[in-house]
Amino acid sequence: MTQSMQSIVHDRKVVVTVPDDIPDGTRVELRFVPVADQFGMDESQWRTDAVAIKEWSEWLDSMEPVEFAKPDEFDRKFAEFNIQAVSKQMLGDGP
Numbered sequence: 001m002t003q004s005m006q007s008i009v010h011d012r013k014v015v016v017t018v019p020d021d022i023p024d025g026t027r028v029e030l031r032f033v034p035v036a037d038q039f040g041m042d043e044s045q046w047r048t049d050a051v052a053i054k055e056w057s058e059w060l061d062s063m064e065p066v067e068f069a070k071p072d073e074f075d076r077k078f079a080e081f082n083i084q085a086v087s088k089q090m091l092g093d094g095p
Contacts, residue, residue, distance in 0.1 A: 006035065 007014050
């Protein structure tokens with residue numbers, strides 16, 4: 001059975017459509033719990049002390065570099081197409 005669901009308030013009313021696995025006559029409880037609008041921390045919560053900066057620097061140094069594939073013919077044609085498209089936008093008819 002579904003444990004929770006979300007809905008949106010419109011004109012001070014909540015319309016809830018329940019899944020098929022909840023039969024008619026089932027007693028349910030609805031709780032008004034605000035859903036977080038934020039993911040992660042905002043800047044005011046960042047640690048800026050020396051220890052935090054040292055830890056962050058060590059973590060950053062431990063990151064492996066990203067290896068990108070070498071450009072091929074498709075990449076060359078794609079870049080050429082984009083240059084032509086931007087030229088047309090900026091200059092009109094273009095080359």
